[in-house]
Amino acid sequence: xxxxxxxxxxxxxxxxxxxxxxxxxxxxxxxxxxxxxxxxxxxxxxxxxxxxxxxxxxxxxxxxxxxxxxxxxxxxxxxxxxxxxxxxxxxxxxxxxxxxxxxxxxxxxxxxxxxxxxxxxxxxxxxxxxxxxxxxxxxxxxxxxxxxxxxxxxxxxxxxxxxxxxxxxxxxxxxxxxxxxxxxxxxxxxxxxxxxxxxxxxxxxxxxxxxxxxxxxxxxxxxxxxxxxxxxxxxxxxxxxxxxxxxxxxxxxxxxxxxxxxxxxxxxxxxxxxxxxxxxxxxxxxxxxxxxxxxxxxxxxxxxxxxxxxxxxxxxxxxxxxxxxxxxxxxxxxxxxxxxxxxxxxxxxxxxxxxxxxxxxxxxxxxxxxxxxxxxxxxxxxxxxxxxxxxxxxxxxxxxxxxxxxxxxxxxxxx
Numbered sequence: 021x022x023x024x025x026x027x028x029x030x031x032x033x034x035x036x037x038x039x040x041x042x043x044x045x046x047x048x049x050x051x052x053x054x055x056x057x058x059x060x061x062x063x064x065x066x067x068x069x070x071x072x073x074x075x076x077x078x079x080x081x082x083x084x085x086x087x088x089x090x091x092x093x094x095x096x097x098x099x100x101x102x103x104x105x106x107x108x109x110x111x112x113x114x115x116x117x118x119x120x121x122x123x124x125x126x127x128x129x130x131x132x133x134x135x136x137x138x139x140x141x142x143x144x145x146x147x148x149x150x151x152x153x154x155x156x157x158x159x160x161x162x163x164x165x166x167x168x169x170x171x172x173x174x175x176x177x178x179x180x181x182x183x184x185x186x187x188x189x190x191x192x193x194x195x196x197x198x199x200x201x202x203x204x205x206x207x208x209x210x211x212x213x214x215x216x217x218x219x220x221x222x223x224x225x226x227x228x229x230x231x232x233x234x235x236x237x238x239x240x241x242x243x244x245x246x247x248x249x250x251x252x253x254x255x256x257x258x259x260x261x262x263x264x265x266x267x268x269x270x271x272x273x274x275x276x277x278x279x280x281x282x283x284x285x286x287x288x289x290x291x292x293x294x295x296x297x298x299x300x301x302x303x304x305x306x307x308x309x310x311x312x313x314x315x316x317x318x319x320x321x322x323x324x325x326x327x328x329x330x331x332x333x334x335x336x337x338x339x340x341x342x343x344x345x346x347x348x349x350x351x352x353x354x355x356x357x358x359x360x361x362x363x364x365x366x367x368x369x370x371x372x373x374x375x376x377x378x379x380x381x382x383x384x385x386x387x388x389x390x391x392x393x394x395x396x397x398x399x400x401x402x403x404x405x406x407x408x409x410x411x412x413x414x415x416x417x418x419x420x421x422x423x424x425x426x427x428x429x430x431x432x433x434x435x
């Protein structure tokens with residue numbers, strides 16, 4: 021549950037809005053309020069600003085795009101009361117939104133004040149102009165309205181989005197689910213949920229094009245989309261500040277906070293990868309990064325305590341088990357688990373599937389394998405240390421003793 025926790029809020033928000041729509045029809049009275057009319061635009065404006073502040077320009081562009089769609093749908097259905105125009109806006113929106121969302125997410129973040137940002141602005145403005153201008157062509161709007169039974173045939177009594185839009189949504193989702201390197205693993209998923217809100221918002225005016233209920237749900241679901249985009253900015257910024265992007269382990273800032281709140285009974289272990297410089301020199305820094313992720317995978321599974329990346333090839337484990345002997349045993353199991361598993365050097369010809377049999381030279385049919393080992397120094401707080409920082413320093417000294425004694429071992433500090 022903890023792994024998916026950033027997605028809980030937007031999912032609960034979406035479910036809540038659906039339930040409100042079903043069980044609280046009196047919600048339509050909210051749309052009469054002028055402040056309610058401006059609510060999604062306030063949220064989208066907030067997301068646009070936060071995206072700029074926290075270097076998430078794609079979120080800002082999406083906020084601008086979704087706010088424009090909100091206005092065009094609201095204006096067409098409920099201000100002009102032009103059903104043909106409104107349905108054309110919906111049709112164009114559900115085609116453009118998935119394609120533009122997927123494209124913006126897969127493009128690398130380039131900030132606001134660059135030529136790349138100018139290209140993204142041009143893409144968004146072009147899409148907005150198409151959705152604005154094409155519905156003004158009477159022949160097109162009439163064709164969309166006349167094709168209602170074919171183009172807006174519901175998959176159920178509640179889904180009235182054009183089928184082409186549903187297909188575009190499904191095609192775009194893999195581009196959002198697959199994580200991009202050096203970014204939050206939840207960014208694409210949260211953007212996908214924001215897009216789901218947009219589809220929910222556009223579904224209701226189609227079903228209730230002349231009702232205040234349809235307008236209320238349009239504004240509410242669009243507000244939900246804006247809140248999800250704001251959440252995506254905050255989650256991504258929180259992660260970049262606290263989580264090491266290479267290993268997905270918490271970094272020094274979180275470690276310091278944990279150490280500041282330790283109780284009287286704890287131990288601190290410092291783990292270092294043996295001969296890491298030689299691995300980098302021989303196989304390159306890309307392989308070195310893969311080794312770090314390999315170690316992080318084991319640290320995430322360790323039973324000794326909470327692991328952090330301390331810097332370079334060093335990691336720290338905070339152990340709050342009162343039984344120190346059990347802590348040392350868990351650290352030993354961690355060390356042995358790392359050294360007992362072969363690490364395969366990635367090459368251009370190596371397949372993504374795990375190799376099968378190995379030969380005596382440490383190579384399989386697709387590449388070379390090496391044994392990665394670690395050295396560990398551990399110190400227990402026994403009342404002699406004035407602070408967790410001093411305990412950490414003593415554990416670090418024990419680590420260097422383990423290195424000097426031959427590496428690939430766990431050394432307990434002499435208190």
